[in-house]
Amino acid sequence: MVELEELKKRALQLASRDKKEIGLLCRGDAIVEVIFSLDDKIKLDELRNQVVDTLKWHHYFKSVADFDSTVIDWIEYLLDCCDREKASIKIWERIHDCGKAGREVVLEHERLNGEVVYLRGLREEINNGVLKIKRLILSNGVYDGLGVEKKKGDYAITYLSVGEVLLPHFYYSKDGVFKGAYINLNSPIEAKSSHRYWYIDLGVDIVVASDGEVKIVDFEEFEEAFKQGLISESLYNFIKELINSFLERVRGERSPQGIYSVIESIFRRGGARARSKGADSGS
Numbered sequence: 001m002v003e004l005e006e007l008k009k010r011a012l013q014l015a016s017r018d019k020k021e022i023g024l025l026c027r028g029d030a031i032v033e034v035i036f037s038l039d040d041k042i043k044l045d046e047l048r049n050q051v052v053d054t055l056k057w058h059h060y061f062k063s064v065a066d067f068d069s070t071v072i073d074w075i076e077y078l079l080d081c082c083d084r085e086k087a088s089i090k091i092w093e094r095i096h097d098c099g100k101a102g103r104e105v106v107l108e109h110e111r112l113n114g115e116v117v118y119l120r121g122l123r124e125e126i127n128n129g130v131l132k133i134k135r136l137i138l139s140n141g142v143y144d145g146l147g148v149e150k151k152k153g154d155y156a157i158t159y160l161s162v163g164e165v166l167l168p169h170f171y172y173s174k175d176g177v178f179k180g181a182y183i184n185l186n187s188p189i190e191a192k193s194s195h196r197y198w199y200i201d202l203g204v205d206i207v208v209a210s211d212g213e214v215k216i217v218d219f220e221e222f223e224e225a226f227k228q229g230l231i232s233e234s235l236y237n238f239i240k241e242l243i244n245s246f247l248e249r250v251r252g253e254r255s256p257q258g259i260y261s262v263i264e265s266i267f268r269r270g271g272a273r274a275r276s277k278g279a280d281s282g283s
Contacts, residue, residue, distance in 0.1 A: 010026065014026065035200070036059070037187045037188055037190075037200075038060060038162075038163055038187075038188040038189075038190050039188060041057070041058075041059035041060045041063070042056075042057065042059075042060070044058075044059050045057060045058045045059055045060075052076075053076050053077075053079040053080065053084070054076060055072060055075060055076055055079070055084065055087060055088045055091065056084070056085070056088035056089075056092075057088060057091075057092060058072060058076070060190065061091055061095065063190070063192070064095055064191055064192065064193060064194075065192055065193040065196075066193040066194055067094075067095055067193075067194075071091070072091070075087050075091070095191060095194070096126075096129070096162060096191060097194070103122065103123045103195060104120060104121070104122060104123075104195060105120070105121050105122065105123050105131070105133050105160075105195050105196075105197070106118055106119070106120055106195060106196045106197070107119040107120075107121075107133075107158075107160070107167075107196075107197050107198075107199075108192065108196065108197065108198040108199075109184075109199070109201055110198065110199065110200045110201065111200070111201050111203075112200065112201065112202070112203060112221075112225050112230055119135065119158075120135065121133040121134055121135035121136075121156075121158060122134050122135075123195075124157075129161050129162070130159050130160070130161045130264075131159070131160045131161070132157065132158075132159060133157070133158040133159075133160060134155055134156070134157055134158075135155060135156045135157075135158060135169075136153075136154075136155050137150060137151070137152060137153065137154035137155060137156065137171075138152060139152055140152055143171060143179065143180065143182070144182070144217075145182055145205060145207040145215075145217045146171070146179065146180040146182060146207055146209060148171075148179050148180060148209075148210075150171075151173065151174070153173075153174035154171060154172060154173055154174060154179070155171075155172055155174070156169045156170065156171050156172070157169070157170045157172070157256075158170075159260065159263070160189060160197060161189065162188075162189055162190060162191055162197070163188045163189060163190075164188065164189055165185055165186055165187070165188055165189075165202075165239070165242070166183055166184070166185060166186075166242075166263060166266070167183070167184040167185075167186055167189065167199065168181055168182075168183045168184075168259075168260065168263050169181065169182045169183070169184070170256045170259075170260070178210050178255070178256050179210055180207065180208060180209045180210050181207070181208040181256065181259050182205060182206075182207055183205060183206040183207070183208070183246075183263065184199075184201060184205055185201075185202050185204050185205060185206070185222075185239055185242070185243070186199035186200055186201050186202055187199050187200040187202070202222055202225070202231065202235075202239060203218050203221035203222040203224075203225055204216060204217065204218055204219050204221065204222035204239065204243070205217040205218060206243065206246060206247075208250060208253065208259050210254065211254060212251070212252050212253060212254040214247060214250055214251055216243060216247075222236075222239070242266070245266055246262065246263075246266055249262045249265070249266065250262045
């Protein structure tokens with residue numbers, strides 16, 4: 001109550017000041033929102049494990065909404081008599097068990113400006129940690145980047161793997177004719193719950209047309225984000241190298257199978273990559 005009265009007093013003092021006066025009225029608090037990526041969480045695991053027994057992907061597990069985090073606490077309490085690596089992998093597998101085919105999957109596509117676009121589809125299958133999602137196209141228009149006609153009844157096949165920075169979408173007509181591929185480059189994809197995934201779109205994308213033409217979309221936006229300090233130098237250089245490597249391998253590929261094989265070969269191998277980084281931390 002005392003604090004409230006003090007704030008009220010300060011507000012009245014500020015209101016009484018000359019509105020034409022230029023200068024500092026009062027000092028406020030600097031509030032900054034820091035978003036921790038999957039890589040950041042893995043690094044925090046390593047630091048925490050130096051002080052107290054910590055599962056691999058501890059901070060990531062704790063961030064998954066519909067997973068009981070007290071399970072993590074109990075298992076970590078028992079780590080002095082359990083195998084840390086095996087326990088971590090078992091929890092990883094349990095969290096990423098997507099359930100039955102046909103279940104809805106939601107992608108939280110967050111842009112660098114904080115805007116979030118929700119993409120919804122149905123789980124088809126999961127193979128070697130890669131979740132296959134089918135999304136129906138509900139409107140007519142033109143596919144961004146591809147420049148080809150979008151028709152109601154078309155569908156997209158998306159391949160998602162936790163920890164990957166690549167998120168490829170393959171577009172087809174309702175009759176199954178391939179229209180092209182659009183590949184998002186993002187922060188490492190994370191599961192927010194058993195059916196919801198989140199990532200931050202880095203602005204730049206790769207488009208592969210059905211005739212094999214390949215182009216980069218919105219690279220200027222990506223560069224501007226780097227100049228503004230929204231993207232680190234290491235991530236900036238990594239994405240540039242990834243794009244160049246992909247372009248070298250995919251040119252001339254026209255079939256969705258050929259394009260996907262290139263994507264698969266160049267994947268950071270998200271789940272595997274996250275596991276290997278986790279395995280590097282001491283136990």
